[in-house]
Amino acid sequence: MAEKVTIATVARHARVSRQTVSNVLNSPHIVRQETRQRVEDAINALGYRANQAARQMRTGRSRLIAARIEPTRDGINGSVLDRFLHGLTETADAAGYRVLLYTATDDDREIATYGDLLGTYELDAFVLVGTKYGDPRTAWLAERDVPFVTFGRPWDALDAHPWVDVDGAAGTAQATRHLLDAGHRRIAFIGWPVGSGVGDDRRAGWRDTLLAAGVDPDGLHRETEDGIAEGERLMRDLRVAVAPTAVLCASDSLALGALQAVRGTDPPVSVIGFDDTPVAAAIGLTSVSQPLGEAAARCVDLLTGVLDGNHETPTPVLLQPSLALRHTA
Amino acid sequence: MAEKVTIATVARHARVSRQTVSNVLNSPHIVRQETRQRVEDAINALGYRANQAARQMRTGRSRLIAARIEPTRDGINGSVLDRFLHGLTETADAAGYRVLLYTATDDDREIATYGDLLGTYELDAFVLVGTKYGDPRTAWLAERDVPFVTFGRPWDALDAHPWVDVDGAAGTAQATRHLLDAGHRRIAFIGWPVGSGVGDDRRAGWRDTLLAAGVDPDGLHRETEDGIAEGERLMRDLRVAVAPTAVLCASDSLALGALQAVRGTDPPVSVIGFDDTPVAAAIGLTSVSQPLGEAAARCVDLLTGVLDGNHETPTPVLLQPSLALRHTA
DNA sequence: TATCCAGATTGGATCGTTCAAGATGGCGAG
C-alpha cells in the first residue's frame, strides 16, 4: 500500500518547506525558478494531488458548482437540459470546477436544498436553468450573496444578476423570414399562454416579423400548455379557422402535434419547431436550434469571473440561435 | 453577517462538549436521551450543518459518487442516461450521497479522470453506465479496490463486481410473445452486430421465443449499427426478402427507421422498439421499457452496502422490463 | 463510608492545506 502523498511528502522530497510547495501551487511567481522546478519535479515524481477537502477547509472554497437535473417531464424538451449539462460539465472541468447534481420537486424544496448544499458542501456557485417572473430562487440566492448564473433571462429584471440566454425572438424571427421567403403569407403560430417570459419572447419574434412584412398576425396564433396532443388540437383548430400554409411552434412537442394534424395534406403545410431536440432530428422536423454547448460555456465563464475575483458584475450574454433546416419546411 | 455555526457553537449552546455533539450525530445510542434531546434542539435552533470538508479530512470519506454524462450521441437513446441520472441523484440524495458529474472522450481519459477525482476529491464510488467485453475501466477500478457499480452486466465475467441490469432478453421475449399472441408468425428482428453483449442478449430473447413457438428465425433478422437511416434500410431489405408482418428492433432509433419503411402498408406491419424513449412515447411507438428509476435506486443500494461496512460482495440485480403498449403493435 | 463499575463526558491530538508572521542571506547606500 502506497503511503499517502501529501504536501509534506513533496516538501521532504524537494528539500523545501510545506509552504514553499504551497507557493509553487498557488503563487508560483514568488518562488525562485530553480526551486520551483525542483518542487514541480517532486510533484510529478510522487504523483501528488492537492487534497481538495483540506484546501477547502482553509480557503472556504469547494470548486464545486451545483446544477439541477429535472425529472424529464415531457421528455422531448428534456434533452435540452441534458445537452446543456454535458456542456457545463465539460467547460467547468476545464476551468477547474466540478458539477454536482441535485433535484427538487418545487421551489421551496429547491431553496432548502440550496441551504443544505451551501452548509455542508460549501458550494461555490449555482447554475439555474429556466427562470420565471418573480422567481423566489434567484431572490433567495441574491439575498445571501451566493454566486449564481441563470440560463434564461431574469424576466422581471428586478434584481440584475449574471445570465446567459438564447435570443428566442431572433430564432422565431429567422424561422418566420424563412417561411416568408418560401412564399408563405398565412404563417400561424402555436405557443404558450401569455405570461411566460420565454413564450412571449418567442411569439414576439414571429409577430414582429410578420408585421414588418405587412402581414396581419391577428387570428393566426393560438396559445396552450405544452404537449403533443395540444399541438395537434390547436393545429386542427387553426386549419378550420384560417387555413394557414405554414405554422411555427414554440416547442418541438407542439410542432410534432401540429405535424400529425397536417399529415397528408396537399399542398403540404410547412411546420417549424423550436429547440432542435433529438425528436426533431429523428423525424426531419425543421427547428430552431439553440447553441447549448456555447451557452453552458458562457455560464461557466460568468461564474469563474465572479468567483475568481472580478468584482464588477459581468455582462449578460445573449446568444443567437440558428435554424436547423430539414424537410418539414 | 451571521457567525459561522460549528460543532463548538452547538456544544456551547447545549452546555456539553464538542465530543458529545459529535456522538449525537454519529453514535446517538451512546448518549443519554435527555442530553441528546438538548443537543438536537441546539442543532435545530442554530441551523447547524456538519461541515463536509472537515468531516472528510478526518474520515477520508467524501459522500460523493461520480457518474459520467455522455455527449448525447444519437440523442434518441441518450435520454435513457438522462432518466437514469435523475433517478441516481434522487436516490443518492436520500442515502446522504451526492452525484458528481464527469465527462471523458475515451477510456484512457476516463481512467485518468478517475485518478484525478480520487486524488483530489476522494470520491467514495463510481457508477458506470454501459460496459463492454474486456472493459479497461472496471479492471482499473477493481485493481485499486475503488468501490463501483455498473449499470450493465460485466459481459466477460472475468472479475465479478456489483452490477445492476435490465433483462433485455426477457424484454424482447415478452415483445415477441405479444406479437405471437396477436397472430404474427413472420416476426423479424433488427439488431446490432454480433459481439455487443447488450445486442446479443436482446436478439436471444427474440430468437428463443420464436424457436419455442415453432417458428424458424433463420433469415428473419438483420444486423447493423444503430441509427434511423439504418433501420429504414434494413426494413426495406427485409420486406423484399421475407415480407415480415411484424418487426422487433433493438432500439427506438432502429424502430423509428423501420416505421418509416412500412408507413402506409396494408395490412400495417407491427413495429416494436426498445428503451421506451420520449420519441417512442411521442409518436406512439410500442417499446420495451426499462425501469430506470428502479435501476438507479438499486445501484445506490449496492454502493451504500459496500460503503457502509458490508464486506460481502453484494448480489447483482437483474430487473425485468415491461412492454409499453402503444398503437404500432 | 469506601470501593468499584459502567456509562457519560472531557481535553488533546490529528487530518492536509493555507495564512500570517518571522528568519535568513545578499546587496547597495550612508
Place this chain on the structure above:
DNA sequence: CTCGCCATCTTGAACGATCCAATCTGGATA
C-alpha cells in the same frame, strides 16, 4: 561597518470535524 531592504524560504497556528485516552458521575455493593 552597519543598516535597511528585498527576495526567498521557514515556522507556528488555524480551519472544523472525529478519534483516542483519560476523567468524571452516580448508583450498587461490600
